[in-house]
Amino acid sequence: MNREELIVLADRILKKEASEAEISAYNAWYNSFQESGEIPVTDEADKKKILYARIASSIDDEVSVKRLSAGRSKIGIWAAAAAVAFLAIGIYFFNAPLNSDKSKTADLAASTGSIKPGRNTAKLTLANGKSIDLSESKTGVVIDVAGLKYNDETVIAATQANDIKKDGLMSIATPRGGTYQVILSDGSKVWLNAASSIQFPASFTGQEQRRITLVGEAYFEIAKHKSQKFVVNTRNQEVAVLGTHFNINSYLEEGNEKTTLLEGSVRVSSVRADVKDVRLVPGQQATVSAASKIEVAEVDVNDVIAWKEGKFVFVEENVPSIMNKIARWYDVEIAYEGDVRRKALAGSVSRFKNVSEVLEMLSATKAVQFRIEGRKVIVMPFKDK
Numbered sequence: 001m002n003r004e005e006l007i008v009l010a011d012r013i014l015k016k017e018a019s020e021a022e023i024s025a026y027n028a029w030y031n032s033f034q035e036s037g038e039i040p041v042t043d044e045a046d047k048k049k050i051l052y053a054r055i056a057s058s059i060d061d062e063v064s065v066k067r068l069s070a071g072r073s074k075i076g077i078w079a080a081a082a083a084v085a086f087l088a089i090g091i092y093f094f095n096a097p098l099n100s101d102k103s104k105t106a107d108l109a110a111s112t113g114s115i116k117p118g119r120n121t122a123k124l125t126l127a128n129g130k131s132i133d134l135s136e137s138k139t140g141v142v143i144d145v146a147g148l149k150y151n152d153e154t155v156i157a158a159t160q161a162n163d164i165k166k167d168g169l170m171s172i173a174t175p176r177g178g179t180y181q182v183i184l185s186d187g188s189k190v191w192l193n194a195a196s197s198i199q200f201p202a203s204f205t206g207q208e209q210r211r212i213t214l215v216g217e218a219y220f221e222i223a224k225h226k227s228q229k230f231v232v233n234t235r236n237q238e239v240a241v242l243g244t245h246f247n248i249n250s251y252l253e254e255g256n257e258k259t260t261l262l263e264g265s266v267r268v269s270s271v272r273a274d275v276k277d278v279r280l281v282p283g284q285q286a287t288v289s290a291a292s293k294i295e296v297a298e299v300d301v302n303d304v305i306a307w308k309e310g311k312f313v314f315v316e317e318n319v320p321s322i323m324n325k326i327a328r329w330y331d332v333e334i335a336y337e338g339d340v341r342r343k344a345l346a347g348s349v350s351r352f353k354n355v356s357e358v359l360e361m362l363s364a365t366k367a368v369q370f371r372i373e374g375r376k377v378i379v380m381p382f383k384d385k
Contacts, residue, residue, distance in 0.1 A: 009022055009025070115330050115331075115332060115354070115355045115356075115375060116177075116330070116354070116355075117177075117329065117330060117351060117352050117353065117354065117355070118177040118178055118179055118194055118329045118330065118331075118351065119136055119177065119178065119179075120135075120136050120137075120138065120139050120178070120179060120180055121133075121134070121136050121174065121175065121177070121178040121179075121180065122134045122141075122172050122173060122174045122175075122178055122179075122180035122192065123172070123173050123175075124141060124148075124170065124171075124172050125170065125171045125172075125173070126164065126165075126168070126170055127164075127165045127168020127169055127170055127202070128165070128168070132156065134150075134156075134172075134180060135150065138150040138151065138152065138154065139151060139180070139181055140180060140181030140182065140183060141156070141172065141180070141181070141182055141183070142183045143170070143182065143183065143184050143185050143200070143202060144185060145164050145166050145185065145202050145203050147164070148164065151181065151183060164202050165202060166201070166202055166203045166205070167201060167202075167203075168201065168202060169199055169200065169201055170199070170200060170201070170202055171197055171198065171199040171200070172192065172197060172198055173192075173196070173197035174192045174193070174194055174195065174196050174197070174216075175194070175195065175331070176194055176195045176327070176328050176329075176331035177194055177328075177329060177330060177331035178192075178194055178195075179191070179192060179193060179194060180192050182198065184200060184204075184210075184212075185201075185202060185203045185204060185205075186204050186210055186223050186225060186228075186230075187223035188210070188220065188221065188222045188223045188230065189220070189221040190218050190219070190220055190221075191218060191219040191220075191308050192216070192217075192218050193216060193217035193218065193219075193307055193308075193328070194216075194328040194329050194331075195216050195251070195328045196214070196215060196216025196217050196218055197214070197215045197216060198212050198213065198214050198215075198218060199212060199213040200212040200213075204228065207228070208228070209228060209229050209230070209231050210225070210228055210229065210230040210231065211230075211231045211232075211233065212230075212231070212232055212233070213232075213233045213234070214232050214233070214234050214248055214250055215234070215235075215250065215252075216250060216251055217247070217248065217249045217250065217251060217307070218247070218248055219245075219246075219247045219305055219308045220232070220241075220244075220245065220246050220247070220248070221245050222241050222242075222243050222244050222245070222246075222264075223243060224242060224243025225242070225243070226242060229241065229242060230242070230243075232248060234248060234250040234257055235250055235252070235257065235271075235290075236250075236257050236270060236271055236288050236289065236290050237250075237257055237259065237268055237269060237270055237271065237286075237288040237294075238268075238269045238271070239259050239266050239267070239268050239269075240266065240267045240269070241264065241265070241266045241267075242264070242265075243264060244261065244262075244263055244264025244265060244266055245261075245262040245263040245264065246259060246260060246261045246262060246263075246264075246266055246280075247259070247260045247262070247301075247304050247305050247308075248260075249304075251324070251328075253324055254321070254324065255289065256287045256288065256289045257287070257288045257289070258285055258286070258287050258288075258304075259280070259285065259286045259288070260284075260285040260286075260299060260301055260304040260305075261280040261281065261282050261283070261284055261285075261301075262282060262283075262301045262305070263282055264282070265279060265280065265281065266279070266280050267279050267280075268280060268286040268288065268294055270288055270293075270294055271290075272290075275293050275294060276293070276294070277294075278294045278296055280296065282301075283298055283299065283301060284296055284297070284298055284299070285297055285298075285299040285304070300315070303315055306348070307325075307351065310350060310351050310352060311348055311349070311350060311351060312325060312326075312329075312348060312349050312350075312351055312358070313347075313348045314345050314346055314347055314348070315346055316344050316346055317344065317345060317346070318341060318342070318343065318344055318345075319340045319341060319343050319345065319367075319368060319379065320336075320341055322345060322362070323377070323379060326355070326358065326377070327377075329351055330355045331375070332355070332375050332376065332377050333375060333376040333377070334376075334377050334379065335376055335377070335378045335379070336378070336379050336380075337371075337378055337379070337380045338380050338381045339381065340367070340368050340379055340380070340381050343367045343368065345362065345365060345367060347361070347365075349361055355377075359377070363382065365382075366382045366384075367381075367382055368380065368381065368382055369381070369382045369383065
């Protein structure tokens with residue numbers, strides 16, 4: 001494919017005018033480009049157009065996250081974040097199928113055979129201390145003082161009427177490699193990511209606020225009750241809403257806590273009294289740390305909630321952050337040999353692929369490579385043999 005054909009095709013992809021055959025041809029060219037490392041153009045604007053088209057063509061193939069009116073366009077955020085980094089310091093893409101070393105792929109598959117992707121699993125702890133392992137064949141649980149049930153109306157047989165105390169605090173926790181949905185007594189819906197938990201009362205009736213505590217990450221769709229605010233407390237912040245859709249990431253190992261608004265309005269407050277509150281509008285993300293002010297930035301909300309839709313999506317993300325997500329979802333230990341922390345990757349992959357496929361795609365960037373020892377994944381700088 002010569003320079004003129006390449007630019008025309010990239011333009012057609014960006015305008016969503018390209019056929020499936022044209023997109024396939026473009027992706028085939030891009031794979032060969034990754035082998036040679038040469039883009040056959042010198043003009044910076046044309047280079048950016050080619051990279052943007054690459055991102056756009058792979059998004060439709062790999063990412064099924066629905067587009068939300070609250071967010072900026074998918075192409076826009078990728079273009080702004082990815083193209084500059086790629087041209088300046090090198091972002092490594094792994095969105096599309098790549099030509100790979102079959103022997104390395106086979107080695108990874110063999111050494112990770114016992115490492116499965118996450119699943120629907122969680123533990124419910126009642127106010128009286130009784131614990132219930134929720135069914136892995138179900139996707140969610142409904143909290144009701146009259147009796148607990150799954151979201152398909154199946155009654156949870158392990159509970160009795162006197163197990164549920166109206167004013168008592170209950171909790172639901174997912175392990176590493178787990179996810180679960182919770183429908184609270186007010187009708188609010190919560191999706192828990194891996195290694196996460198919420199604590200909440202069986203009923204909000206008679207309380208001034210609907211208050212819960214979160215550890216880890218969750219996506220919320222809050223039922224509207226004008227007279228009763230919904231408040232989420234985490235380690236470093238408080239998020240107050242009336243009725244809205246938002247995501248909170250408060251994993252301890254990530255350092256900062258991030259609240260992302262998809263719909264409605266939320267107020268984010270730091271636990272520090274000297275830090276000014278902020279109010280978010282849809283498409284904004286507040287980042288809170290224990291030692292600094294609250295910072296607000298515009299983000300693509302589709303990327304933030306991709307985990308809920310069964311995808312990993314990385315935009316100019318450093319290797320340790322990516323590996324933290326893999327560790328939580330596949331319940332593996334991560335170790336490092338050599339410095340890979342400044343390398344940035346961009347791409348997407350299903351969370352339900354075997355870990356060997358995810359690691360192989362990361363290896364195909366030629367930024368990192370892996371060695372597996374039981375359930376430990378050792379991350380190393382890539383070296384050609």
